[in-house]
Amino acid sequence: MRWDTVLMVDWSGGADRGPRPKKDAIWGCVVSRAGAEPPVYLRSRPVAEAWLTTRIAAERAAGWRVLAGFDFPFGYPAGFAAALTGRADALAVWDWLEARIEEGPRTSNRFDVAAGINARFPGVGPFWGNGLRRDIAHLPRKGRARAGHGMEEWRAAERRARGAFSCWQLSGAGSVGSQALTGLPVLARLRRRFGAAAWPFEPVADADVALVEIWPSLLREAIAARRGADEILDAAQVRLMAAALARLKGERLAAMLGVSAPEEGWILGLGFEQELAAAVRAC
Incomplete structure (x- = not known):
């Protein structure tokens, strides 16, 4: 299972955070076949959605497959x-x-x-x-x-x-x-616009764009060890999550994506914490 671009987003349900980069705001980061990019500060949800739409469209125009992760629940408890x-x-x-x-x-x-x-x-x-x-x-x-x-x-x-x-x-x-109430409508639009597959509700093996749920705190110790001295935590989380997932061999990522949770959803890497943490530490 090959992904050309890994795009990670730390979402926020709060208000517009203004022009200066801040913690507890929306951050995105991309690692692709072209290399790793620095994290991007996105001051509001409309700004973030516009960035996501433009960026995914560009990756697809290049013929690249995109794995996009978001740090909020994709589903709710059964029932x-x-x-x-x-x-x-x-x-x-x-x-x-x-x-x-x-x-x-x-x-x-x-x-x-x-x-x-x-x-x-x-x-x-x-x-x-x-x-x-x-x-x-x-x-x-x-x-x-x-x-x-x-x-x-x-x-x-x-x-x-x-x-x-x-x-x-x-x-x-x-x-x-x-985050979930404000983020899921954005994912619904991305899914419709790009024909994206939403994991684990839909198969992603052959998808051009896959939307997955992440939780960076699953790797809090590994991320803390690799975070820059003055780096905003949200920026470090998306930077290291993107780099770690991009490092994984296709069959290992495929195993992580093999979880079945058809109604509630699942956190990518849950159950594979040691392996994913090792990938973070190698970044």
């Missing part, structure tokens, strides 16, 4: 997709969110969309973490306020990945819920 869309299909959730998530000049309507989803479920939840000053009906600020919504807290991947956060948490340090 959520069917409850929301009537289909036990994570990609149906992508399309559902794309039709409803809107990006304003500085932020999105993700909290209101999450509240609307909660209102469709019994009890209170599953989403929580209203990060706005105004109260939002059906969206509690604290996770302990939830009850009776019927969803599991974790996917199988999070139960295995030590330290991973629940996809239901929308705000607070380490949370990934807002």
